[in-house]
Structure formats: C-alpha cells, structure tokens
Amino acid sequence: MTKSSIMFIVVLGFLLILTFFPIAILLLLSLNETSTLPLRNFPTLKWYIELLRFPAAINAVKYSLMVASVTTGAAVIFGICGGYALARTNFAGKKIFTGLLLMPMVTPYIIMGFSLMSFLLKMGVNPSLIVIIIGHILITIPYTTLVLTSRFIALDISLEEAAMDLGAGKFTTFRKVTLPLIMPGVAVAAILAFIISWEDVALAVFLAGTEQTAPVYIYSLLMKLPKFVPILTAMSSIILSFAIGLAFLMRMIERISA
Amino acid sequence: MSIKKSFRNFFTAQTNSRLKDLLLVLPTYLWIIIVFFIPVFSVLILSFAELSPVTRTVVNFPVLSNYAKLFIRTDYARLLLRTFFIAVTVTASSVLFAYVVAYFIAFRVLKNKYTVLFLFQAPYFATYMLILLAWRLMLGSTGVINSLLLYFGLISEPIKLLGYNLFSVWLVLTATWFPWLILPIFVSLEKIDRVLLEASDDLGASPITTFLKVTFPLSLPGVFVAVLFVFIPTMGEFIAPAVVGGRTGILFGNLIYDFFLKGFRWDVAAAFTVYLLIITFIAVFLLYRRIGFRKLMESL
Numbered sequence: 177m178t179k180s181s182i183m184f185i186v187v188l189g190f191l192l193i194l195t196f197f198p199i200a201i202l203l204l205l206s207l208n209e210t211s212t213l214p215l216r217n218f219p220t221l222k223w224y225i226e227l228l229r230f231p232a233a234i235n236a237v238k239y240s241l242m243v244a245s246v247t248t249g250a251a252v253i254f255g256i257c258g259g260y261a262l263a264r265t266n267f268a269g270k271k272i273f274t275g276l277l278l279m280p281m282v283t284p285y286i287i288m289g290f291s292l293m294s295f296l297l298k299m300g301v302n303p304s305l306i307v308i309i310i311g312h313i314l315i316t317i318p319y320t321t322l323v324l325t326s327r328f329i330a331l332d333i334s335l336e337e338a339a340m341d342l343g344a345g346k347f348t349t350f351r352k353v354t355l356p357l358i359m360p361g362v363a364v365a366a367i368l369a370f371i372i373s374w375e376d377v378a379l380a381v382f383l384a385g386t387e388q389t390a391p392v393y394i395y396s397l398l399m400k401l402p403k404f405v406p407i408l409t410a411m412s413s414i415i416l417s418f419a420i421g422l423a424f425l426m427r428m429i430e431r432i433s434a
Numbered sequence: 435m436s437i438k439k440s441f442r443n444f445f446t447a448q449t450n451s452r453l454k455d456l457l458l459v460l461p462t463y464l465w466i467i468i469v470f471f472i473p474v475f476s477v478l479i480l481s482f483a484e485l486s487p488v489t490r491t492v493v494n495f496p497v498l499s500n501y502a503k504l505f506i507r508t509d510y511a512r513l514l515l516r517t518f519f520i521a522v523t524v525t526a527s528s529v530l531f532a533y534v535v536a537y538f539i540a541f542r543v544l545k546n547k548y549t550v551l552f553l554f555q556a557p558y559f560a561t562y563m564l565i566l567l568a569w570r571l572m573l574g575s576t577g578v579i580n581s582l583l584l585y586f587g588l589i590s591e592p593i594k595l596l597g598y599n600l601f602s603v604w605l606v607l608t609a610t611w612f613p614w615l616i617l618p619i620f621v622s623l624e625k626i627d628r629v630l631l632e633a634s635d636d637l638g639a640s641p642i643t644t645f646l647k648v649t650f651p652l653s654l655p656g657v658f659v660a661v662l663f664v665f666i667p668t669m670g671e672f673i674a675p676a677v678v679g680g681r682t683g684i685l686f687g688n689l690i691y692d693f694f695l696k697g698f699r700w701d702v703a704a705a706f707t708v709y710l711l712i713i714t715f716i717a718v719f720l721l722y723r724r725i726g727f728r729k730l731m732e733s734l
Contacts, residue, residue, distance in 0.1 A: 184538045191531055194609050195557050198568030201578055211571055213578045214585050254465070257458040267455035274727050276466055282662065282718045283470075284670025286687045287707050290694050291473035294480070294704070314469045317462055322731045368734070375561040378673050382694070391563035398567065399676060405571070412564050419559035426559075427552055 199416065206409035223410040230404075233411045236393035237418070239305055243389055244373040247312040251369040252362060254313070255320025260354075262321070263328030281318040288314065289382030303385035311383050312376065316369040323368060327361030328354075363429045370422070390415055474711070481704035490700075500705030510689065514709065517686040520600070521668040524607045529660050531608065532615035536656075539616070540623035551620060554613040562610060566677045569606045573678055574598055598680030606678050607668060615660035618733035622656025623649070655725060659733045662721045666714055686710065 205211050207219035227233060258277070261267055280288065292311055293303060301307065335357065339349040355362075377391035384392045394411070397404050481501070484494035504510050539550050557565060572578045575592040583589045595601050626649060634644040672687030679685070686706070693703035 181542060184534070184542060187534055188538055191535060191612070192553065195554060195613055198565050198572060198609075199557055199560055201572055202564065202568045205571060205578075212576055213581050254462050258462045261455055261458035265455035265458070266452060267459060268449075268452045269456070273459055273463065277462065278722075278727075278730070280466065280470055282666055282722075283714060284667055284687070284710060286670040286672055286690055287474070287477075287711055287714070288470065290690060290703060290707055291477045292469060294694070294700055295473035295476045298476070310469055314465060317465065319734060321462065323734050326731045326734075371558060375558060375563070377561075377563045378667075378670075381673075381691075391561050394563045394567055395673065395677075398570065405567075408567055409571075412560075412567065415564055416560055419561070423552075423556045423559045427549075430548065430552070 202409055202412050203416065206406075206413050211405045211409060223406045227407055227410040230407055230411075232388075233393060233407065234414075236388050236390040237411070237414055239387055240374060240390040241418070243305055243308050243312060244370045246309050247316055247373040248366050248369045250309075250313045251316035251320045252366050254317045255324045255365050255369075256355075256358075256362065258317070258321040259324025259328050260350075262325040264333075277318050277321055280314050285315070285376070285378035286382075289379045293382040303383050305385070305387050305389075307383045307385070308380050308389060311379050312373040315376070315379060316372050319368050319372060320365040323365040324358065324361055327358045327364075331357055360429065360432060367422070367426045367429065374422075477704045477707055480701060481708045483701055483704075485699075485701045500701045501708075503702055503705065504709065510706075513684070513689055514686050516600070517669060517671075518713075520604060520607070520685060521665055521671075523604055524611065524668050525661055525665045527604070527608045528612040528664050529615055529619075529657060531612040532660055533619055533653075533657070535612070536616045536619035536623055540620055551616060554616055558613065563673070565610055566606065566674055569602075569609075570598075570677050573602050573606075598678050598683065600679065600683040602678045602680075603675050603683040603685070606674050607671065610674070611664045611668070615664060618659040618663070619653060619656040621733055622653045622659075622729075626652045655729050656733065658721050658724050659730060662718065662725065665717055669713055669717075670710055 204215075205213075206223055207221070208215055209217040209220055209222065258273075262270070262274070267273075288311065292314075293307070296303075296307060331354070336349050336353055339353045340346070344352065375391065376389075377395055380389050380392045381395060388396065390411075394408055397408060482496035482498070483492045484497050484499060485491065486493045504514065535554060539547055543550050570577075573596050574580070575594075575597050577596065579596055580589075580592040584592065630648055630652075631644055634648045635641075639647065670687045671685055672691045675683050675685045675688055679688075687710075690703050690706050690710070693699035693706065
C-alpha cells in the first residue's frame with residue numbers, strides 16, 4: 177500500500193465519520209436521560225414513552241409520507257411525458273422548454289417559497305398539505321424529467337420501431353415496449369422525487385399550515401420550544417427506520433437497473 | 435398535383451406532429467408557469483410597492499424604497515456580504531471534500547464503486563433537518579463534543595468556536611453538502627480515458643503534473659455542476675443558520691424569512707428576494723454556459 181493510498185483512506189474515514197457520526201449521536205441520545213453527553217441513566221425509554229403524548233409528532237411523519245408519495249406519483253408522470261418528449265420528439269419550442277424546466281432546479285427554495293406563499297395568500301389560498309404538494313411537484317419535475325430523458329435517450333429505438341413495423345400503434349408500442357423497458361429509470365426517478373420531497377424543509381416551512389411535515393415539525397419545535405428536544409431525538413429514530421428502509425430499497429433498485 | 439402542394443402537405447404534417455408532441459410537455463409548462471413564474475413575477479411587482487403596516491394594502495407604487503433599504507441599513511448590506519462570503523467558502527470546502535472522495539472512488543476503489551458512493555449518500559434518507567438537529571446537539575458550549583472533551587479532561591473550558599456561531603454554520607453546511615457533490619464529480623472523472631493518464635505518465639510527467647494538466651481540466655464540467663448545486667442553495671440558506679448559527683451566524687435568507695413572517699414587511703422581503711434572484715441569475719449564467727443541458731442530465 178502506497179503512502180498516498182493511506183492518506184486517502186484516512187481522509188475518507190474522516191469524511192465518513194463526519195457523515196455518520198451525527199446520526200449515531202442522535203440515536204444514542206434518544207436513549208439518554210439528557211440530550212447531551214455524558215450518558216446518564218442509559219439506556220432509558222423515557223423519551224419514547226413521552227413521545228406517545230405527542231401525537232402531532234407521529235402525524236408529522238405520516239403527513240411527510242403522504243406528501244412525498246403524492247408528489248412522487250405526479251412528478252413521475254410529468255417526468256415520463258416530458259422525458260419522452262425531450263428524447264424522442266421534436267416539439268415546437270424545445271429550447272425554451274429546457275430552459276424553463278431548469279429554472280426551479282437552480283433557484284433557491286427561499287425564493288420559490290416566499291413567492292408562492294405570498295402569491296397564494298393574496299389569492300386567498302391558505303397554507304396546507306396540498307400547497308406543500310404543489311410546491312414539491314414544482315421542485316421535483318426537473319429531476320424526474322432529466323433522469324427519464326437520459327433513460328429514453330439510452331433506450332434502443334429499434335425495439336420500438338420493430339413493434340411499430342409489426343403493426344402496433346404508437347400508444348400500444350409505448351405501453352407494451354417502451355414503458356416496461358424504462359421501468360428501472362422510472363424507479364430511480366421516483367426515489368429521487370421521494371427523497372427531495374421527504375427531506376425538504378426550506379420550501380415546506382413557507383407552505384405548511386397547521387398540518388406539518390416531519391422536517392417542518394422538527395424545525396418549528398426546535399425553534400419555539402427547545403425544551404422538547406429529547407422528544408425530537410426519539411422521533412428521529414422513527415424517521416431513521418423509514419430512512420434505512422428507503423435506502424435499502426433504493427440500493428436494490430439501482431442494482432437492478434444498472 | 436404540383437410539387438409545391440405535396441411539399442405543403444408534408445410541411446403541415448410535420449408542424450402538426452410538432453404541435454401534437456407539445457401536448458406531452460404542456461402539463462409541465464403550465465405547472466412551472468403557474469406555480470413558479472407568476473408568483474415570482476408577482477414578487478417582482480410587489481418589490482416596487484409600499485405596503486401600509488396597518489392595513490397591508492398598497493399605499494405607494496412604484497417606489498424604490500424597498501431596494502434602498504439594503505443600503506440605508508448597513509447591517510442588511512453586511513448580512514448580504516457575509517452570506518456571499520459563507521456561500522463561497524462553503525462551496526470551496528465542500529467541492530474540495532467531494533473531489534477527494536470522488537477521485538478516490540474513481541481511481542483507487544476497484545470493486546463495488548457504487549456501494550462506496552452510496553455509503554456517502556445514505557444519510558440523506560434521514561432528512562436534512564434531522565442531521566441539522568444532530569449538529570445542534572453536538573455543537574454548543576454544553577453540546578456533545580464540548581462536554582465529551584471536558585469529561586476526558588482534554589480541555590478545561592468549552593471551545594468557543596464549537597458554539598452556535600458563523601463558523602458552525604460553515605462547518606455544518608460543508609458537512610451536509612459535500613456528499614451531494616460527489617456524484618457529478620465522480621461521473622466526469624469516470625469518463626476520462628485512462629489512456630490519456632498513461633500517456634502523460636509515459637511522457638515523464640509526475641503524478642502531480644498529470645493531475646494538474648490532464649485529470650483536473652478534464653473533470654472541470656463535473657466541478658462546475660457541483661459548484662452550481664451548492665452555491666445557489668447556500669446563498670438562500672436560512673434553516674441551518676437558524677439552527678446552529680446563534681446570534682452571529684444568521685444569513686440574508688433569515689432576513690427574508692423574518693420579513694415574510696411579519697406580513698406587513700412583504701414589500702421589503704420581495705425586494706430582498708429580487709436581490710437574491712439577481713445573484714442567482716449571474717451565478718447560473720456564468721456556470722451553465724460551461725455545463726450545458728447534457729452534462730447536467732448525466733450528473734443526476
């Protein structure tokens with residue numbers, strides 16, 4: 177092993193610790209009497225029992241899953257249509273469309289959050305879960321469309337031509353040939369959209385009403401009632417269990433689609 | 435039947451299909467226009483209005499007073515400068531970290547490259563807010579890191595730098611951003627033809643020269659994508675500063691968010707949002723020209 181390899185491994189190890197250490201600490205503290213070290217009365221389930229008295233925390237996770245699921249469904253459909261159009265057709269104004277599509281991707285969330293919510297409030301629409309979904313669809317469309325465009329480009333067009341030569345119509349070809357073939361790409365796009373929605377806090381704090389998604393709930397409790405932080409550490413392990421499940425699912429799908 | 439007529443038939447058929455294909459992207463068009471453009475445009479108009487603090491209605495239009503606020507109150511201007519400074523430093527440090535990891539995975543890891551890549555991204559399923567919460571507990575004068583160091587007697591009083599301050603904002607943003615930037619850099623490093631590196635080596639270049647003259651210039655597109663990905667959100671960041679910034683760590687975004695919460699200051703918030711938008715435009719303009727649509731697509 178060369179000197180530079182050892183150096184690389186040290187740096188990599190440090191960066192991995194930087195990434196995983198915070199989460200480990202969170203789990204550790206959720207089983208501790210206080211939300212700092214050294215350990216006191218460890219391990220205790222006190223905060224998990226306390227958590228049961230905060231139904232809003234559990235609901236927040238539920239709302240997060242709901243918002244992310246609906247967002248994913250919509251963004252994937254937008255992405256399939258847009259991706260197909262970008263890769264396979266020469267529709268009018270393609271250049272303008274790609275420019276427009278990238279806008280939400282390169283705009284800070286705070287600009288979109290403030291613009292959308294101040295506009296909707298003026299129109300008489302109040303913040304709610306539906307407004308969060310509307311915002312999340314906006315920020316996920318560019319990602320699903322880009323991922324699916326590259327999948328459509330990579331797909332061998334002769335398969336579709338063969339289906340059409342054999343007498344299948346445009347729609348049948350799409351449904352029976354194209355769609356099954358890009359299913360792995362659809363899955364990657366779906367997971368990307370899900371994560372973006374699931375982890376967003378900056379846009380959602382503008383758009384959330386009384387029903388808050390999990391990140392917004394954590395943020396507002398942390399800012400307004402810091403003494404409830406131990407509850408949040410207990411809540412975080414619920415989120416983490418979902419996260420681990422999601423991570424495994426994503427890895428599996430990536431493997432299959434690679 | 436003239437050639438002219440059949441040509442016209444052909445032409446209209448093509449235009450028709452081009453318009454029909456437009457239907458596929460129509461939903462996306464509408465969504466982006468209604469949810470993005472119209473609201474941003476309304477903010478642009480709002481930024482020239484003066485709202486009454488009591489009735490929240492427009493009392494004066496058009497005025498430039500909202501824009502002037504940035505220069506009248508020096509602390510606002512200073513906040514914008516500080517935000518720019520933080521965005522530049524966070525960009526530099528997180529791109530550097532991401533580059534090291536991407537380089538290692540691309541050139542030194544021989545098996546399971548994608549598993550190592552994935553390892554760094556896994557924490558993101560845990561949500562950004564949760565990681566921020568963790569950092570909030572780790573930093574601070576009574577936080578995990580300081581109390582651990584005190585406990586082992588390594589320090590006699592809490593390290594101030596690890597409290598809630600601007601340094602912590604930089605640290606946390608760097609730590610949370612760099613994993614996202616590994617992929618675009620990795621993609622452009624993976625694409626480099628290894629023969630070029632061997633050629634450089636054969637011609638007597640040292641590893642460092644090879645890196646500086648061959649590898650690094652060829653990986654620049656990925657670096658630009660990474661810069662775009664981190665710089666823009668950091669300019670508008672307001673969650674991390676609120677969580678770990680304490681009194682000295684707040685950024686320009688916090689100002690906008692505060693003005694938004696106080697309904698009657700929407701006019702100022704709008705003007706400040708426009709300032710942010712202009713900075714974003716300049717950054718995108720400078721970077722996107724060097725990236726292009728295709729590169730961006732490949733980096734996801």
